[in-house]
Amino acid sequence: MKKTYLHRVSLYLLLTFCALLLFFPIIYAFFISFMTNTEVMSGKLLPQTFDLSNYYKVFERLPLVTFLINSFIVSCTVMLGQLIVSSLAAYAFVFIPFKGRDLLFFIFVSTMMIPWEATMIPNFFIIQKLDWLNTYQGLSLPFFALAFGTFLLRQHFKTIPYELYEASRVVGLSRFAFFWRIVLPMSKTSLVTLGAYGFLTTWNMYLWPLLITTNDSVRTVQIGLKQLQSQELGTDWGVVMAGVVVVIIPTLLLLFIGQKQLQKGLSQGAIK
Amino acid sequence: MKQLTHMRSALLYLLPSLILFTVFIFYPMFRTLYLSFFLTDAKGNASVAVGLDNYIHLFTSSQFLNSMKATLLFVLYTVPLGIVIALFLALLANEKLKGIGFFRTIFSSTMGVSVAASSVIWLFLFHPSIGMFNHVLQLLHLPQVQWLVDPDWALLSVAITTIWMNTGFSFLIILGGLQNIDQTLYESAQIDGANYWYRLRRITIPMLSPTLFFISTISLINAFQTFGQIDILTKGGPTQATNLIVYSIYREAFVNYQFGTASAQAVILFVIVLFVTILQFKLGEKKVHYQ
Numbered sequence: 001m002k003k004t005y006l007h008r009v010s011l012y013l014l015l016t017f018c019a020l021l022l023f024f025p026i027i028y029a030f031f032i033s034f035m036t037n038t039e040v041m042s043g044k045l046l047p048q049t050f051d052l053s054n055y056y057k058v059f060e061r062l063p064l065v066t067f068l069i070n071s072f073i074v075s076c077t078v079m080l081g082q083l084i085v086s087s088l089a090a091y092a093f094v095f096i097p098f099k100g101r102d103l104l105f106f107i108f109v110s111t112m113m114i115p116w117e118a119t120m121i122p123n124f125f126i127i128q129k130l131d132w133l134n135t136y137q138g139l140s141l142p143f144f145a146l147a148f149g150t151f152l153l154r155q156h157f158k159t160i161p162y163e164l165y166e167a168s169r170v171v172g173l174s175r176f177a178f179f180w181r182i183v184l185p186m187s188k189t190s191l192v193t194l195g196a197y198g199f200l201t202t203w204n205m206y207l208w209p210l211l212i213t214t215n216d217s218v219r220t221v222q223i224g225l226k227q228l229q230s231q232e233l234g235t236d237w238g239v240v241m242a243g244v245v246v247v248i249i250p251t252l253l254l255l256f257i258g259q260k261q262l263q264k265g266l267s268q269g270a271i272k
Numbered sequence: 273m274k275q276l277t278h279m280r281s282a283l284l285y286l287l288p289s290l291i292l293f294t295v296f297i298f299y300p301m302f303r304t305l306y307l308s309f310f311l312t313d314a315k316g317n318a319s320v321a322v323g324l325d326n327y328i329h330l331f332t333s334s335q336f337l338n339s340m341k342a343t344l345l346f347v348l349y350t351v352p353l354g355i356v357i358a359l360f361l362a363l364l365a366n367e368k369l370k371g372i373g374f375f376r377t378i379f380s381s382t383m384g385v386s387v388a389a390s391s392v393i394w395l396f397l398f399h400p401s402i403g404m405f406n407h408v409l410q411l412l413h414l415p416q417v418q419w420l421v422d423p424d425w426a427l428l429s430v431a432i433t434t435i436w437m438n439t440g441f442s443f444l445i446i447l448g449g450l451q452n453i454d455q456t457l458y459e460s461a462q463i464d465g466a467n468y469w470y471r472l473r474r475i476t477i478p479m480l481s482p483t484l485f486f487i488s489t490i491s492l493i494n495a496f497q498t499f500g501q502i503d504i505l506t507k508g509g510p511t512q513a514t515n516l517i518v519y520s521i522y523r524e525a526f527v528n529y530q531f532g533t534a535s536a537q538a539v540i541l542f543v544i545v546l547f548v549t550i551l552q553f554k555l556g557e558k559k560v561h562y563q
Contacts, residue, residue, distance in 0.1 A: 011367055018361060019378040022439065026385065028404065029393045043407050085288045092285035098278040104286065111297050113549050115497050117518045118542040119300035121307070121525050121535055125316045126295065145292035175281060204386035206500040207518075211526065222388040226504060229392050237396055244389045255384035255440075259377050263448045 026248070033241040040237045054242035058228070061239065063216050064246060067224040070136075071203055072250075074220060077140040079198040083191060086149030091179050093150070094157040095165050111147045117207065124211055133212050139220070143202065149194050152265070156190035157183060193265025196258045203251055221247045301542070307535035316531045326536035336537070338512055339520045342427060346516055347495040349431035350438070354491055355484065357435065358442030363476070365443070366450045376447065383440030387500030394433040395420075395505055420506050423513040430514050433501050438494065442487050449483025450476070485556045492548050496541065517541050 003011075032040060033054050034047035058064060092098075093105055123142060132138030160183060168178045184191065206222050213219045228243045255262070283290075308326055310318035330336040365376045382390070397404045398419035406416050419429040457475050466474070477484075499518045502508060508515035508523065515523075517537065525534035 008369065011364070011369060015364055015369075015372075015375045018364065019375055022361075022436075023378050023381060025390075025393045025397060025436065026381065028397075029389075032396070041402055043402055085292065088285045089289040092282045096278055096282040096285070098282040099275060101282075108289070108293075111293055113546050114297055114301055115493065115541060115545045117497050117499065117521065118538040118545075119297060119304055120521075121316065121531055121538060122300035122303035123296060124526075126300070141292075142296040145289045145296070150289065200384070204388075206387050206503075207522070210503075222386055222500075225386075225388040225392055229395065229504060237402075240392060241396070244392050248385050248389045251384040251386065252381060253384075255380060256377055259380050259444070260373075263376075263380070263444045263451075266445055266448060 026252075029241045029244050032238055033245045035238050037236060037238060054236075054238040055246070057236070057239045058242040058246065061231070062224055062228055062243065064221070064224060064243065066216065067219055067221045068246070070218050071220040071222070073136055074139045074209075074218075075199045075202040077136060078143050078202040079195050081140060081144035082146045082149050082198045083195055085144045086146050086194065087153050087184065087187075087191070088179075089145075089150045090153035090157050091183060093154050094160075095162070095175075095178070095183075108147045108150055111145075112151075120207070120211065127212055134215060134218050136218055138212050139209060139218060140202075142208070146198070149198070152194055153187065153190055156187045160186055189261065190265055192258070193262055196254060196262055197266065200251055200254065304535045304538050304542075307531055308539045310532050312529075312531040314529050318532075322532070326533045327540075329533060330536055330540070335512065335515075336520070339515045339517055342513060342515055343496065343517045346427060346431055346434075346498065346514075347492065349428065350434050350495050351488065351491045354435045354438050354442060355488055358439055358446050358487070359484070361439070361443050362446035362450055363472075365447055380440045380444045380447075382437055383444060385437070385440075387437065388504060390433060390437045391501045391504035394429075394436070394501075398429055398505070421510055423510045426506055426510055426513045430498075430501055430505055433505065434495070434498065437501070438491065442491065445487050445490075446480070446483055449480050452483075453479045485552070489549065489552045489556075492552070493545055496545055496548070 028045075031045065031047055034050045034052075035044065035054075036048075036051070039047060089108070093101060127133060127138045127142075130138070132141075164182065165178060168182060169175075173181070203220075204222065205220070209220045209223050210226070213223060225243055225247055228240055307316070307318060309321060309323060310326075311320040311322055313319050361379045365372060365379055385393075396402075400406060400416065400418055400421070403419070405419060409416055417425055420426050453476065457479070458471060461471050461475060497518055498516050499522065502514055502516055502519045503522075506514040508519050518541070521534050521537045521541065524530050524537060528534075
């Protein structure tokens with residue numbers, strides 16, 4: 001279907017309009033991060049110069065480097081944990097025929113219906129009793145098991161022919177070797193999708209780190225933003241926005257690189 | 273014998289998940305249910321059994337009923353509109369045009385902006401004197417709005433923020449759904465001379481229904497779980513107009529140390545989410561068209 005010239009122009013106009021509207025808050029935050037206080041107060045849209053002093057200030061006022069490292073460690077740990085735990089479970093569900101498999105799978109799926117916030121009170125006390133407040137393991141371990149991840153990988157593993165598994169047994173490959181050397185490499189795309197998803201959601205996590213970090217030692221960037229915003233409220237919006245930009249750049253980059261991949265992988269898990 | 277070894281090795285692979293689910297989901301869920309029948313000490317231990325008193329207290333407290341009402345209103349504001357916007361953007365970005373990849377990236381970008389960062393940005397946009405929105409209103413000679421301070425506007429303001437935050441993810445999922453639709457369906461419709469709206473109504477929407485079903489379930493559950501934007505934008509105020517249920521649980525437990533009533537609220541949250549999910553699936557079975 002060939003589009004007429006007018007049709008194409010109007011589509012581009014509509015696309016551009018929507019893009020501007022949607023992206024405006026991000027661009028605006030970026031501009032404000034370069035503005036002096038007087039510029040912000042006078043309601044300017046564009047900064048006069050791209051002055052970096054707000055960025056120097058935000059790194060002075062907050063241990064932002066520590067927070068960034070913390071967020072990075074926690075997000076990577078959760079990502080790896082989820083990949084390992086979910087892929088092991090998905091493998092059992094697809095390649096090992098055992099009694100009660102359907103029931104067990106149902107139990108897995110049922111955990112998706114328990115909102116995490118409904119269990120946060122006992123979880124807080126579990127972490128406290130383990131003496132894991134203000135630790136990386138306290139921030140990450142509760143999120144290793146993920147029904148959604150198991151579900152997503154199971155869909156992909158199912159596309160691997162069972163005959164391949166039988167053949168590998170015949171040539172004497174152990175069950176774990178088949179998992180490690182054949183199934184995982186064949187599922188690279190799904191693993192990347194799940195990994196990106198896990199990293200993104202953990203990096204953006206707010207309530208749990210708020211509950212279990214009481215000092216700056218393992219605090220994540222999101223809580224740093226809250227601190228920054230309550231410290232600087234009404235005084236220095238330029239500095240606050242510089243903090244915002246620093247925090248969103250890693251995830252925006254990840255999204256820009258992996259958008260296509262993420263969309264394909266997530267919608268596959270959603271539909272089939 | 274073979275069954276047994278199968279069972280043993282399966283368990284080995286499933287053990288990490290099972291242990292983690294038990295410790296961090298199933299046990300806490302039962303513990304929450306248990307605590308909801310007790311008064312607790314400051315360390316969260318059950319001290320006095322009170323039966324259903326926590327629940328009775330909640331359902332007669334205007335504060336909790338208000339929080340439920342705010343939560344339901346919030347769901348109503350955010351879910352349908354959020355999906356319609358994401359669907360519109362996805363249909364637009366599914367056109368075959370040069371450079372469409374750029375627009376897709378922009379439309380999905382809010383997924384990369386955390387709850388905390390989005391809330392801080394919108395806090396500024398809503399600022400009564402230097403915020404963008406009041407500037408625009410001033411330029412148009414309209415009266416200023418106290419977005420986050422006026423009880424009539426606060427929930428709506430938080431809802432707008434939330435819709436913006438969720439657009440990226442919903443867009444990405446719906447676009448994925450659109451691209452999975454078999455193109456030959458359109459080709460035959462083209463031959464029959466069907467126009468855009470006909471194709472949209474008769475092919476796109478029915479074929480997209482599993483995706484729309486998925487995203488509406490996820491959006492509904494997410495809306496019930498809203499916390500971060502409330503904590504940064506309004507702290508549940510003004511006059512508790514934005515005291516959504518998860519924020520209410522958080523305050524009750526970790527500010528007021530009333531773990532019993534907080535647990536009862538958590539149980540109610542769980543029941544609502546369960547109910548909504550089951551209802552969605554029941555309705556979905558009838559309405560959703562699978563390829």
